Amino acid sequence: xxxxxxxxxxxxxxxxxxxxxxxxxxxxxxxxxxxxxxxxxxxxxxxxxxxxxxxxxxxxxxxxxxxxxxxxxxxxxxxxxxxxxxxxxxxxxxxxxxxxxxxxxxxxxxxxx
Amino acid sequence: xxxxxxxxxxxxxxxxxxxxxxxxxxxxxxxxxxxxxxxxxxxxxxxxxxxxxxxxxxxxxxxxxxxxxxxxxxxxxxxxxxxxxxxxxxxxxxxxxxxxxxxxxxxxxxxxxxx
Numbered sequence: 001x002x003x004x005x006x007x008x009x010x011x012x013x014x015x016x017x018x019x020x021x022x023x024x025x026x027x028x029x030x031x032x033x034x035x036x037x038x039x040x041x042x043x044x045x046x047x048x049x050x051x052x053x054x055x056x057x058x059x060x061x062x063x064x065x066x067x068x069x070x071x072x073x074x075x076x077x078x079x080x081x082x083x084x085x086x087x088x089x090x091x092x093x094x095x096x097x098x099x100x101x102x103x104x105x106x107x108x109x110x111x112x113x
Numbered sequence: 114x115x116x117x118x119x120x121x122x123x124x125x126x127x128x129x130x131x132x133x134x135x136x137x138x139x140x141x142x143x144x145x146x147x148x149x150x151x152x153x154x155x156x157x158x159x160x161x162x163x164x165x166x167x168x169x170x171x172x173x174x175x176x177x178x179x180x181x182x183x184x185x186x187x188x189x190x191x192x193x194x195x196x197x198x199x200x201x202x203x204x205x206x207x208x209x210x211x212x213x214x215x216x217x218x219x220x221x222x223x224x225x226x227x228x
Contacts (some may be wrong), residue, residue: 042221045219
């Protein structure tokens with residue numbers, strides 16, 4: 001079952017602005033991952049943050065994790081039109097879920113040039 | 114490294130026919146493969162987990178006789194949609210991992226349309 005909830009469901013911004021997406025989950029996790037999906041395409045792995053980490057950076061991406069609130073955020077700085085895509089968080093809970101990933105509902109990001 | 118392919122990328126079939134989708138790990142051996150289904154503008158729903166050489170584990174609500182999964186080798190898993198109906202039309206995505214509790218690498222997906 002899908003446990004993750006993401007907000008906003010849709011986000012429209014201008015090129016150059018920052019985009020922030022949030023993800024909440026319900027169970028314990030070993031790690032949380034963020035993926036990007038362009039329309040009609042497969043998933044691209046963006047970043048993984050482990051349960052004992054609070055923040056991680058990769059290029060223009062910044063991910064935070066608050067395990068006490070069971071939430072994570074993905075910040076894309078200086079957005080570009082090419083960032084237009086759907087973004088999903090996914091959690092891994094090896095003890096309870098084995099190797100499965102549980103995906104959030106996703107945020108559809110539109111970056112207008 | 115860690116490339117996963119799917120074939121075909123698109124398939125259109127008539128109602129009642131069976132369709133086979135292949136998922137291949139091209140440059141690594143995948144002990145575990147996962148099959149997901151995604152409806153338009155929706156999230157990925159895990160259908161089943163397959164380990165090489167053993168029977169797939171299906172998620173609750175997924176008909177194992179409808180969606181046959183075979184993971185006969187460390188680089189190939191197949192999903193067969195039997196007696197497909199229009200409601201089976203969807204985007205099917207596979208992923209593969211080198212070990213059961215390891216990062217998953219996703220294929221590009223297969224768009225199935227059942228007329």
